[in-house]
Amino acid sequence: KREFRLADIVPMQQSGPSGRFEDAASVGRGVGRFGRAFARLNPAWVVVLGDRIEAFAAAACASIAGIPLAHLHGGDRAEGVADEAMRHAITKLAHLHLPATEASAERIVRMGERPETVRVVGSPAIDGLSDFAPMGDEAWRALGSPEAVFLMHPIGRSPEAEEASAAEVFGALRALGLRVLALEPNLDAGREGISRAIRESGVTSRTHLPRAEFVGLLKRMAEGGGVGGVLVGNSSAGLIEASALRLPVVDVGPRQAGRERPANVTHADDVTSVRGAIERALATPADVRATWSHPYGDGRAGERSAQELAAWLPRAGSLLRKRCAY
Numbered sequence: 001k002r003e004f005r006l007a008d009i010v011p012m013q014q015s016g017p018s019g020r021f022e023d024a025a026s027v028g029r030g031v032g033r034f035g036r037a038f039a040r041l042n043p044a045w046v047v048v049l050g051d052r053i054e055a056f057a058a059a060a061c062a063s064i065a066g067i068p069l070a071h072l073h074g075g076d077r078a079e080g081v082a083d084e085a086m087r088h089a090i091t092k093l094a095h096l097h098l099p100a101t102e103a104s105a106e107r108i109v110r111m112g113e114r115p116e117t118v119r120v121v122g123s124p125a126i127d128g129l130s131d132f133a134p135m136g137d138e139a140w141r142a143l144g145s146p147e148a149v150f151l152m153h154p155i156g157r158s159p160e161a162e163e164a165s166a167a168e169v170f171g172a173l174r175a176l177g178l179r180v181l182a183l184e185p186n187l188d189a190g191r192e193g194i195s196r197a198i199r200e201s202g203v204t205s206r207t208h209l210p211r212a213e214f215v216g217l218l219k220r221m222a223e224g225g226g227v228g229g230v231l232v233g234n235s236s237a238g239l240i241e242a243s244a245l246r247l248p249v250v251d252v253g254p255r256q257a258g259r260e261r262p263a264n265v266t267h268a269d270d271v272t273s274v275r276g277a278i279e280r281a282l283a284t285p286a287d288v289r290a291t292w293s294h295p296y297g298d299g300r301a302g303e304r305s306a307q308e309l310a311a312w313l314p315r316a317g318s319l320l321r322k323r324c325a326y
Contacts, residue, residue: 007037007041008040008041008319010024010030010033010034010037010054010057011029011033011057011156012026012027012029012030012033012054012057012258013026013053013187014052014193015310015317018253019189020156020189022080022189022300023053023082023188023189026053026057026236026244027053027056027057027060028055030054030057030058030061031057031060031061032081034057034058034062034080035061035065035271036060038061038062038065038067039065039104039276044068044313044316045067045096045309045313045316046058046059046061046062046067046068046069046070046229047068047071047072047305047309048069048070048071048072048090048094049071049073049124050072050083050087050171051073051076051083051084051086051087052056052083052086053082053086053186055071055090056086056089056090056120057234057317058188059071059090059093059094061095063093065228066197066218066320068091068095068096068312068316068317068320069094069095069096070094070096070097070098070100070305070308070309071085071090071092071093071094071096071097071098072098072100072121072124072301072305073098073099073100073104073109073123073124074087074088074090074091074094074097074098074099074104074108074124075087075091075097075099075101075105075107075111076099076100076101076258076259076260077107077252077257077259078103078236078256078257078258078259079155079172079254079255079257079258079259082156084258086113088258090313091108091111092111092113092115092322093150093284095117095316095319095320095322096116096117096119096308096309096312096319097118097119097227098119098120098304098305098308099118099119099120100120100122100123100124100240100295100296100297100301101120101123101260101295101296102120102295103260103295103298104120105118105119105120109325112324112325112326113226113325114323114325115325119304119308120297120303121297121300121305121308122296122297122298122299122300122301122304123240123296123297123298123301124301124302124305125236125237126207126240126241126244126297126298126299126301127294127299127300127301127302128299129215129241129244129245129299130299132211132212132215132216132219133216133219134216134219134220134223134306135213135216135217135219136216139213139216140217140220143181143204143206143217144179144180144181144204144265145179145258146177146179146180146181146204146205146221147179147180147217147221147229147230148173148178148179148180148181148230148231148232148278149180149181149182149183149217149221149230149231149232149233150169150170150173150180150181150182150183150195150198150203150232150233151182151183151229151231151232151233151234151235151237152166152169152232152233152234152235152252153155153185153191153233153235153255154185154186154187154188154189154190154191154193154194155189155190155234155254156181156186156188156189156190156273158190158193159190159191159192159193159196160193160215161190161192161193162190162193162197163193163194163196163197164193165252165253165271166193166194166198167197167200167201167275167313168271168272168274169232169233169252170182170197170201170203171305172271172274172275172278173203173232173278174201175275176275176278177280178230178278179204180201180203180204181203181204181205181206182198182201182203182204182205182206183205183206183207183208183209184198184205184206184207184208185221188316189258194314202317209258210261214237215241215245216276218231218241218245218258219245219246219247222242222246222247222248222289228243228250229247229282230249230250230278230281230282231245231247231248231249231250231254232249232250232252232274232278233250233251234251234253234255235257236256236259237257237303238250238265239259239260239261239262239265240296241245241292241300242264242294243262243263243264243265243292243294244294244296246263246264246289246290246292247301248264248266248281248282248284248289249264249265249266250266250267250268250277250278250281251265251266251267251268252268252270252271252274253268253271254267260283260295262294263291263293264289264291264294266278266280266281278320289311292320
């Protein structure tokens with residue numbers, strides 16, 4: 001929105017009740033609206049990222065309409081709510097695959113996609129991280145001087161179950177005496193339970209942080225050393241952006257199950273083991289943190305993706321005939 005003129009806006013999820021059936025209805029709205037937008041705009045490519053229902057709706061529309069479809073971050077494994085199924089379904093709809101890691105690329109080929117259409121570009125989430133400075137003192141104090149960021153999304157359970165899990169995590173953070181900034185969850189089913197737990201915890205909270213502020217905060221925590229400086233929850237940001245910034249992360253529960261876990265991640269199988277996981281994460285010496293690496297590329301995913309799209313453009317029509325490669 002800051003860099004480009006918006007060609008269209010496609011409303012899908014609506015305020016009010018949320019849940020799996022509401023998500024299904026949102027997909028229907030999205031496919032129809034994307035169809036009208038694509039007919040008017042006549043894009044050379046449709047490019048989608050990841051596994052959410054918005055990406056699936058656009059991908060389904062493009063595939064049915066005969067528009068070349070490129071998919072970023074395909075081939076990953078992460079359970080989410082319906083993320084695993086959505087991601088692999090988009091892979092089978094896509095004509096050009098731009099995975100983030102070599103392991104994901106191998107998985108796409110094993111799914112029957114033609115190897116010449118699979119190009120590893122890295123994760124776009126890594127791009128531009130060096131452009132942001134660590135958050136300054138004034139902005140940090142305005143957020144409650146956080147030593148920990150809570151970022152937890154629902155995993156498809158009832159709101160009551162999601163609230164109970166989030167409350168357990170807040171209990172562990174309180175027991176350790178950490179100042180916490182909580183960010184609101186995404187729009188998946190059960191989010192209202194996590195939102196209630198955030199309100200009842202009494203911690204500083206924000207609906208959203210712009211990317212510059214979010215990355216700046218993670219950088220400050222990563223570079224500050226000592227006690228404090230941990231991201232707790234189940235967001236992919238903990239495994240991707242935070243890994244590139246060498247910030248300790250506690251990944252809670254099964255939402256990211258199967259995703260490649262860099263060395264910065266300490267996993268807690270359930271909420272009862274979160275406190276110990278946070279203690280272990282914070283105890284990692286600085287010299288060990290300095291050795292941490294990740295598989296998500298060097299921050300040039302956008303550049304490589306643009307090159308691939310341009311290289312395939314003259315012969316994109318040859319991609320439209322999908323055929324299993326084995």
